[in-house]
Amino acid sequence: MDIADFYDTFFEEAEELLADMEQLLLELDVDDPDSEQLNAIFRAAHSIKGGAGTFGFSVLQKTTHILENLLDYARKGELTLRADLVDTFLEAKDIMHEQLDAYRSEEEPDQEAFERICQTLQQIALDEIGASLDAPATPAAQPKATPAASSDTEDAAQSGGNHLVVALLNVNDKDRTLLVEELEQLGDVLAQSGDEKRYEVTLKSSDSADDIEAVMCFIIEPDQIEINAIASVAAEPGAVDAASPEQEAPEAAAAPAPKAPASQPTAEASPAKAAAKEKPKKAAAESSSIRVSVDKVDQIINLVGELIITQSMLDQTVSDLEDQSVGNSSLQNGMSLLQRNARDLQESVMSIRMIPMEFVFSRFPRVVRDTAGKLNKEIELITEGKSTELDKSLVERITDPLTHLVRNSLDHGVEMPDVREAIGKPRVGKLTLSARHQGGNILIEVRDDGAGMDRDRLLAKARENGLNVSDTMSDDDVFQLIFAPGFSTANEVTDVSGRGVGMDVVKRNIQSMGGRVEIQSKLGEGTNTRIVLPLTLAILDGMSIKVGGETFILPLSTVLESLQPSKDDMYAMAGDDVVIKVRDEYLPVIAIHEVLDVENAITDPTKSIAVIVQGEGRRYAMLVDELIGQQQVVVKNLEDNYRKVPGISSATILGDGSVALILDISGLHRLSRLKKEAGKKVVNNQNFSFYKEAETS
The missing domain is CATH 1.10.287 (Helix Hairpins)
Known part of the structure; x- marks a missing residue:
């Protein structure tokens, strides 16, 4: 087995460790740092360093080693933390991430960035504590030695290595062979014996027990490893140096075949050995998950x-x-x-495939911190609905548009601290990220308590750009102008925004996911940008309906009720619009047979069935001929297999083998309005030619 087989595991786990490191650094209170947080940051760097060394990623290993040493000074209280030092640590983390990506792409990391960050960290050590980070490893990085053997271990380290017994528990022959080969790369294997249940390797190595364990954990689980320090051993396998009486305890604990049962350590057992016996209980929970492509x-x-x-x-x-x-x-x-x-x-x-929104939201404390720093603004980030789950494919595609919206709110929305204070607002602006399920949609919001959007200013800028606008436009339409290509209201170009690029891309990306962007804003109070995404999962609950000779599917989550319309409840409005009164609420009527040109359908509304549905926060009454029933349907992407059809979101295959189209509620309403405004049909029966062809094939 090639060690390269474990590259993917290392890359994934290193990504998680870097993410944890960033989150902990962002949460760190520099005035009163929490020791557990500092230890966790140090351990993350330590584990990455060990894995990078095993796989030969030398640049990443050296970068992490220098950062780790500096973090060690911080956690021991020898380095006083400041906000600018945390910024440097975050910069180092970013460079480590770039190095990781380079190795993943089988490329060499940026040497200039590597040298720059190493020099910066070295300078911090010299300026703050008067020490060089190239000094020997700190005591915290020494192996886990038992109290009785610590002096011998220190002597061994000074003489060129530590003597350790590495026990592999319940490891198959193939993995054991690979692990022994890796141990040979970490030092000199002096002896090895045992069976699949427990196989012990006596190793002389200059690496610490922590480093060795971190490396092994990229291949096997933590509960399959025990590492104990012993007194120095002879070069010949099995030969152990004479030990003083007080050294016999650790040797006995590390012996290949202890007389006492593994679950009952003898009185001679060292504290490290006893602690190791409690380890599997904790590791059992850690090994309860697997990585699957x-x-x-x-x-x-x-x-x-x-x-x-x-x-x-x-x-x-x-x-x-x-x-x-x-x-x-x-x-x-x-x-x-x-x-x-x-x-x-x-x-x-x-x-x-479902991932909590916390996976997405966890990236934004860093984005907000960095952006606010560039803009000299004070921002409080609030996240809501972190447990709301999204499909993995949506999570990957929504991150970039969401990042742009956040940066846009910070730049254009939230005022400068002095300005906020002058108008009676708190100096610290609030930015809220929220996520929730709403009907059949996923609703993600970016809200700020900033200046809001100025309608008159947007219209004036639109006219400057040659856009066709009028003073009678609704607020919703005016706010949508910011998504026009090249549109920007920034007074000057900055590193954050002002070039008029990005928002149009945001809208296109969200539309490509079958979603839309809505904006609600009030001058002086703030802006709420809403991303509405449909559930694009492969299976959904649907309501089968009949219109003429065609069967359609309504997403069940959009269906509120159904009723038989009466003539007294129907009202004609200007522009050929028709509304129906349902419990003192007037709802737009959408006749599916008219919008989609379905032949042989019931045309008398009083003989049809009105299905009350909800889409984009509004209710509609859709006229259908018949309700067939509720069923689960498998969603087939229509655009990939045919082309995009207005008013249709996707398709499915029914139990009799026929094809049914899944209706897009909001799309049907927009299509209905377009047809009435144009005074002609914009969709013809060719939209259904593929449908008939699919049935016959």
Whole structure:
């Protein structure tokens, strides 16, 4: 086995350690630093250094080693922390991340950045504590020695290495061979013996026990490793130097075959050995998860989708048998059980790809800190709904647009501290990131308590840019002007914004995910930018409806109720608009057969069924011919397989093998308005030609 087989594991775990390091640094109170936080930051750097050394990533190893030594001074109280020092630590973390990406791409890291950060950290050590970071490792980095053997271990370290017994527990032959080869790279293997249950390697190494354990944990679990320091041993395998009576205790604890049972340490057992016996309990929870490729998860999701389709087909077959009075209770019971199991399986599999918004929000304390620092503003970041879950594909694609919106709020929204104070606001501005599920959508908001948007200024800027605007435009339409290409209201160009690029890209990216951006703003009080994303998961609960000879699917999460319209409740408005009164609320009416040109449909509204649905925060009444029922459907991307169709979000395959289109509520309303304004049909029956072709094929 090649050590390169473990590269991906190292890269993923190092990414997590760097993220943890950044979060801890951002939370650190420089005036009263928490010792546990400092220790955690040090341990993160220490683990990365050990792994980088094992895999031969020398630049990353050296960078982390220098940072680790400086962090060690900080956690021991010898280095007084300041905000500018934390900024330097964060810069070092960024460079380590770039080095990690370079190694992942099989490239050499930026040598100039490496030399610059090393020089900066060295200078801090000289200026603040009068020490060089190239000095020998600090005591904290020494191996885990038992009290009785500590003096011998220090002598061994000074003579060129520490003598350790590395025990591998429940490791198979293949992994053990690889691990022994790695130990040979870390020092001299003096002896080895044992079996798969417990295999002990006596090692002389200049690396500490912590470093060795950090390296091994990239290959096996922590509960499979025990490392104990012993007195120096002879070069010949199995030969141990004579030890004084007080040294016999640690040697006995490290012996290959102790007489006492592993679960009951003898009185001679060292504190380190006893502590090691408690380790598996903690490690058991750590090893309760596995890393799985996203491609494998996607493959399982696709297979579950096909299973749901097959189950629907079987349901249809059983239903036909019942219509023919061919009863079979065992078949019906089996189908009911299959339906329940298929639904449980679908929910379990879909949850695998779900990631909490905390994964996204955790990146923004750094973004807010850095941006506010450049702008000389004081900002408090508030996050809400961190437990709200998103599909992994959405998380990866929403991060960049969200970052731009945050930076835009900080630059254009929140005022300078002195300005805020002068108008009676707190000097510290508030920026809130929130996420929640709303119906069938995921709603993400970026809210600030800043100056808000000036409608007149936006219109004036739009006219300067040659955009076709009017004073009668609604506020929503005026606020949407900021998404026009090249549009910017900044007085000057800064490192943060002002070039008129970015917001149009934000809108395009969100629209490419099937979502939209809405803006609510009040002058002097702040702005709320809302990102509304549809649930783009592979399976959804739907309501089957009939219009003419066509079957459509309404996302069940958008359906509120259904009713039979009466003539007295229908009102004609200007511009051919029709509304229906439902409990003192007037709702726009959307006749699906008119919008999508469906033939042979019921045209008399009083003979249709009005399905009350909600989309984009508004309610509509959709006229359909018939309600078929509720069912789970597998979502098939329409744009990938055909092209984008107005008013249609995607498609699915029904139990009888036919294709049904999944309706986009808000899209249908916009399409209906466009057709009425244009006075002609903008969609023709060609939109359904592929539908018929798909059915026949």
